[in-house]
Amino acid sequence: MTREFDEALPTPPDLFGMPGYLARRLYQAYTAYWGKHVDPVLTGPQFSVMTAVRMFPGSDQGSMAGAVALDNSTMADLARRLELRGLLARIPDTSDGRRKLLYLSPEGETVLDKVTARVTALKGPLLSPLSEDEQVEFIGTLQRVAEHWERLAGN
Structure with a gap:
């Protein structure tokens, strides 16, 4: 059987059990939604850095990287780009x-x-399939899993 090159293939069922x-699927969809509804240029990680800088002005890049879960080289590049756009002073x-x-x-x-x-x-549309209690539970679960995965990765 021959398939057309642009024909969408179904997702292999085994992938649905892989966290x-x-x-990654959640992040890709979130990034696409962000670009349409928040800002097509400013990224989520840049927003996180700017939010942390507002809370901790005058902190160093390395400390800020840890606060927003970025490695130091990514943080340096991101901060440089924000500086070039006139949004941040280094x-x-x-x-x-x-x-x-x-x-x-x-x-x-x-x-x-x-x-x-x-x-x-964004919270409303993104979490609308869940009740308020389920939203709180989901966010809590995501936080616990993120912290656990970071520990497993040695972060």
């Missing part, structure tokens, strides 16, 4: 010029305010 596959630490201290720029504050409202609004 990594399902986590200031060399006076006691150690290799360390960069992070601050939101005024433009970053404005963008974060706008985006935060849109991100907050």
Whole structure:
């Protein structure tokens, strides 16, 4: 039997029992939904960094990376991109010029305010198949699993 090249294939049933596959699927769908309803340029990880910088202004990049579950090289690249867009200031630490201290720029504050409202609004549509109690349980379960997987990975 020959298939057309663009014909969608069904998902192999074995994948539905694999948590990594399902986590990736969730993340891909979330990223696509984010791009349509939050911001097509600002990414979820960038939003996380900006949120953490607002909460902990003047913290160093390395500490900030841990706070938002990014590795140091990804954090450095992400912070550089946010700086180039004028959303973040990376200031060399006076006691150690290799360390960069992070601050939101005024433009970053404005963008974060706008985006935060849109991100907050995502919860409703994304979790609408679940009752309020199920939503709380689901978020709690995701947190526990994420923490466990990070421990398993040595993070």
